[in-house]
Amino acid sequence: MNEMTTIAKSTPKDWESDQEVRWCPGCGDYAILKAVQRTMPEIGARPENTVFVSGIGCSSRFPYYMETYGFHTIHGRAPAVATGVKLANPELDVWIITGDGDALSIGGNHTMHLIRRNLDCQVLLFNNEIYGLTKGQYSPTSRVGTQSPSTPFGSVDRPANPCAFALGSGARFVGRGIDVHKNLPTVLKAAYAHKGTGFVEIFQNCIVYNDDVFAPFTAKPNAAPNQLWVEHGKPLLFDNGTKGLAMDTDRLVLKVVEVTDGDWQGASVIVHDQTNRGLAHMLVEMPTGAFPVALGVIFDDPAPTFESAVVAQNARASEGKVANLQKLLGKGQTWTVE
Amino acid sequence: MATAVHQLPPEETSDRPPAESVVVRFAGDSGDGMQLTGGQFTLSTALAGNDLATFPDFPAEIRAPQGTLFGVSAFQINFGSSEIDTAGDEPDVLVAMNPAALKTNLGSLKKGGLIIADEGEFSERNLAKAKYDANPLEDGSLAPWQLMKLNISQLTLDAVKPFGLGNKEALRCKNMWTLGLALWMFDRDRQPLIDWLKAKFAKAPELADANIAALNAGHAYGETAELAGPMKQHHVPAAPAEPGLYRTITGAESISLGLVAGAQLASLPMFFGGYPITPASAILHHLSRLKEFGVTTFQAEDEIAAIASAIGASYAGQLGVTSSSGPGIALKGEAIGLAIMTELPLVVVNSQRGGPSTGLPTKTEQSDLYQAVYGRNGDAPMPVIAARSAADCFDVAIEACRIATQYMTPVMLLTDGYIANAAEPWKVPDTSAYEPFPVKFLEEAPATGFLAYARDEKGARPWVKPGTPGLLHRIGGIEKAAGTGNIDYSPANHQLMTEARRDKVAGIKVPDQQVEVGETSGKLAVVGWGSTFGPIHQAVRRARRRGLDVAHIHLRHIWPMPANLGTLLKGYERILVPEMNTGQLKTVLRDQYLVDAKPLNKVSGQPFRIAEIEAAIDQALA
Numbered sequence: 001m002n003e004m005t006t007i008a009k010s011t012p013k014d015w016e017s018d019q020e021v022r023w024c025p026g027c028g029d030y031a032i033l034k035a036v037q038r039t040m041p042e043i044g045a046r047p048e049n050t051v052f053v054s055g056i057g058c059s060s061r062f063p064y065y066m067e068t069y070g071f072h073t074i075h076g077r078a079p080a081v082a083t084g085v086k087l088a089n090p091e092l093d094v095w096i097i098t099g100d101g102d103a104l105s106i107g108g109n110h111t112m113h114l115i116r117r118n119l120d121c122q123v124l125l126f127n128n129e130i131y132g133l134t135k136g137q138y139s140p141t142s143r144v145g146t147q148s149p150s151t152p153f154g155s156v157d158r159p160a161n162p163c164a165f166a167l168g169s170g171a172r173f174v175g176r177g178i179d180v181h182k183n184l185p186t187v188l189k190a191a192y193a194h195k196g197t198g199f200v201e202i203f204q205n206c207i208v209y210n211d212d213v214f215a216p217f218t219a220k221p222n223a224a225p226n227q228l229w230v231e232h233g234k235p236l237l238f239d240n241g242t243k244g245l246a247m248d249t250d251r252l253v254l255k256v257v258e259v260t261d262g263d264w265q266g267a268s269v270i271v272h273d274q275t276n277r278g279l280a281h282m283l284v285e286m287p288t289g290a291f292p293v294a295l296g297v298i299f300d301d302p303a304p305t306f307e308s309a310v311v312a313q314n315a316r317a318s319e320g321k322v323a324n325l326q327k328l329l330g331k332g333q334t335w336t337v338e
Numbered sequence: 339m340a341t342a343v344h345q346l347p348p349e350e351t352s353d354r355p356p357a358e359s360v361v362v363r364f365a366g367d368s369g370d371g372m373q374l375t376g377g378q379f380t381l382s383t384a385l386a387g388n389d390l391a392t393f394p395d396f397p398a399e400i401r402a403p404q405g406t407l408f409g410v411s412a413f414q415i416n417f418g419s420s421e422i423d424t425a426g427d428e429p430d431v432l433v434a435m436n437p438a439a440l441k442t443n444l445g446s447l448k449k450g451g452l453i454i455a456d457e458g459e460f461s462e463r464n465l466a467k468a469k470y471d472a473n474p475l476e477d478g479s480l481a482p483w484q485l486m487k488l489n490i491s492q493l494t495l496d497a498v499k500p501f502g503l504g505n506k507e508a509l510r511c512k513n514m515w516t517l518g519l520a521l522w523m524f525d526r527d528r529q530p531l532i533d534w535l536k537a538k539f540a541k542a543p544e545l546a547d548a549n550i551a552a553l554n555a556g557h558a559y560g561e562t563a564e565l566a567g568p569m570k571q572h573h574v575p576a577a578p579a580e581p582g583l584y585r586t587i588t589g590a591e592s593i594s595l596g597l598v599a600g601a602q603l604a605s606l607p608m609f610f611g612g613y614p615i616t617p618a619s620a621i622l623h624h625l626s627r628l629k630e631f632g633v634t635t636f637q638a639e640d641e642i643a644a645i646a647s648a649i650g651a652s653y654a655g656q657l658g659v660t661s662s663s664g665p666g667i668a669l670k671g672e673a674i675g676l677a678i679m680t681e682l683p684l685v686v687v688n689s690q691r692g693g694p695s696t697g698l699p700t701k702t703e704q705s706d707l708y709q710a711v712y713g714r715n716g717d718a719p720m721p722v723i724a725a726r727s728a729a730d731c732f733d734v735a736i737e738a739c740r741i742a743t744q745y746m747t748p749v750m751l752l753t754d755g756y757i758a759n760a761a762e763p764w765k766v767p768d769t770s771a772y773e774p775f776p777v778k779f780l781e782e783a784p785a786t787g788f789l790a791y792a793r794d795e796k797g798a799r800p801w802v803k804p805g806t807p808g809l810l811h812r813i814g815g816i817e818k819a820a821g822t823g824n825i826d827y828s829p830a831n832h833q834l835m836t837e838a839r840r841d842k843v844a845g846i847k848v849p850d851q852q853v854e855v856g857e858t859s860g861k862l863a864v865v866g867w868g869s870t871f872g873p874i875h876q877a878v879r880r881a882r883r884r885g886l887d888v889a890h891i892h893l894r895h896i897w898p899m900p901a902n903l904g905t906l907l908k909g910y911e912r913i914l915v916p917e918m919n920t921g922q923l924k925t926v927l928r929d930q931y932l933v934d935a936k937p938l939n940k941v942s943g944q945p946f947r948i949a950e951i952e953a954a955i956d957q958a959l960a
Contacts, residue, residue, distance in 0.1 A: 017810075017812070019812075019824060019825070047810055048804075048805060048806060048807040048808070048809075048810060049804075049805055051654075051804045053650070063812050063814070064812050064814075064824075064825060066812075067810055068810060069804035069805075069810055069811070069812070070811075070812035070813070070814075071650070071653055071680075071812070071813055071814065072812065072813070072814025072815065072816060073646065073649075073676060073814065073815065074646075074672050074673060074675075074676050074815050077642060077643070077646040077673065079643075080638065080639075080642065080643035080644075080646035080647050080650070081646045081647065081649055081650035081653070082650060083636070083638075083643070083646075083647045083650060084609060084611060084636070084646065084647030084648055084649060084650025084651035084652075084653070084654065084658065085650040085651065085653060085654045085804070086650075086654075087609065087634055087636060087647070087650075087651060088607075088609055088634070088650065088651035088652075088653075088654035088655060088656040089654045089655065089803070089804065089805060091805065092654065092804055092805060109639055109640060109643075110639065110642075110643055110646075112639075113638075113639040113643070310634065310636075313629075314629045314634060317627075317629040317630070318629045318630035321630035322630070323630045323631045323632070325598065325599055325602055325631070325769050326768075326769045326770075328595065328598070328628070328631070329595055329599075329766045329767065329769065330583055330585065330766045331585075332585050332586075333381055333384075333385060333530060333585065333586075334583055334584060334585040334766070335384065335385050335387065335583075335584050335585075336581075336582070336583050336584070337387065337579045337580065337581050337582060337584060338581055
């Protein structure tokens, strides 16, 4: 955008609406809201040019708390509404706020098609592995055996993996963050910088219905050995550089290797390439426990965006044509009655 | 049906019009090209200046197994030198391309009418497929009619022989041979069709030549055959019509053009979100070619995404439009509620078809009136308007755009499969005659401060485009506080907002109801809506010619209804409501006005016949 004058940089405060935030005390959503409000000034976004679109669920109340334009739509349909917004005005910055039930259960179809079309927008999927607003039923990302009001004997169906779903739908950007982690704004910034659908899964703790479900890798003592923050061009190291990911070339899978004295080359640790789709698939599908959880910008390889293709085709199809309605009405084989 | 454009000659008001009108039905296998034949015959008929109405009648299967009864596709056209309102009760001429086509269509053929049958297709195998024990062309069972059996298949093969086509391709020219014969029968000019064939097969000139040869051969056959046999050449003179430029138009085309015109009159670009469904897809097809009119079309992943994207586009400042048929409208229900709650303009077009569920995808019905008026959760009022004919679709679409943008509301536009597919002559309107209704977006906060849910004198809230500085706000499907639009589920506020939404829609200004034919009070009013216009109109006129005291009232505005409608209806002793459903408008009229409206219902997937309504009029007045 060509701005004639320099606009005074906003502050996080400028992005807070006058509405009282109504999430449960201690909810991970607060941290995400703060992270987003902190990110907006840094990316140079303008409040009047920003639209937050959400579906239904705890996370989807998010737009009310942002001093921007906002549309709290219906369950699962935020991607479809956002598509209309962006096609009608491609100049707008569109953010979609959704949850695991909203994006992957009732709205799974729209999420898939949003990603495959590559609409230029950011998708922040707050994954808490539970239905919060309806009081705690298991969700499509809940692990097998999750006990909930609707599954008193434990859930039996296997969960969906949001990032694998996104990659399978053709995503050109996949990132991961944790609600309270300081790195979240970095991932958000990268998603915003990416032209196309920036898909970000945020592990978000539901303090009421699914507390500590991510503690095995988010609790302080567990963080270092279980979190792998990937960075483009840097080796895939974790646990304070003592471990890394290498390729088991016989089985074409990743393996964890020990790194001694920082000699990651010696341990054949892979250097992260965010444009390597195959690597991205392996990183998001690493089994928990034996492997760390990959976080950060896992995949970022831009491709033409949907709305730009639509705009370009509309322009091409209109080229040299005059929009004369009267002529259009009288088109085809006509006859005149005297 | 061209009521608006065709003048009534005085003799029409006396008795059955002496001027000639002819009903021809082309029937064949769904692969025989009957719709194309009918469409081209329609065009040549329109060019000859006849008034006309058509009825395409085809199966839901794309290519049903050849020769079967359920694979028959038919196209009926009624044309004449006087006003034509319906596709005709009984065909005068039936063209049957195979035994199945004969069997399924013979029942409606007028006694003494002409059957033209392709005897080349009456093989033992095809007879068996049509479940004939004996060949009807031979066993005398067709005695009540005039029979003209020709080996159209062989005659076509002979005609196209010089072009070296394979047998299958050569036989594809059968429909052109048949059309040539029909054009001869009704003294039609072949040239427009020859031009059309040349354009259509520009890349395969040998196919163009073969088809033209078949057409000419059929025509020449007529000239020769006239000397013997039952075939006569008819000349149906042009119908008297208002001077002006005319074309033929289908409902789907007319709606598309009306939406484009409506968006222009509102000074808005249009966003159309659609998902393929019979019989509504044609609107998506038409609009997708009109980019230069500021139209963006989006084929969404499903019906819900189609409407949700249109709502998103409206939110961003374009005129959002979506279109579907009953089952798709059902899927859109929750999103319509969102548009009602967020008070955004939206046009929802429902090309109704037989229901429930998948129902009869290619057959017509008017059974979504309840769905349109009542079919959402919560108290969710929305305006509903209905088109009566293909030509009427243009004006109704403009009206839908006007109401949607002026009142900040979704609008349901009802049409049906019959209107969507049927063609009729249309006097091309003068666009400058339509009053523009340009939208004014709110761009600055008023002195009293900005309120997203402030209301103007019509009860409409301001429309603010995201991107506008100083007017940031949030909207959503959750109940909102009067004025600010912030979340508010307090009891008094919900009461207030529910009433505000109700009053806004109830207060929409719609023109007073006029009487189409007859007096403004009397013994009987026949009240209709939508595509039953033609048969009701003709039936009432016929009854009046017989001296009966009956009037025709036809509603465009289903919700809210015209302010004078209650008083008007109470001026008649009896009210008859013919509908292609089990009595939906009848129920609404009873509810709204406490009048004793009586139903006349037909849900066979076929339009009413004039005679059926005329009989009901007689019975009501007996």
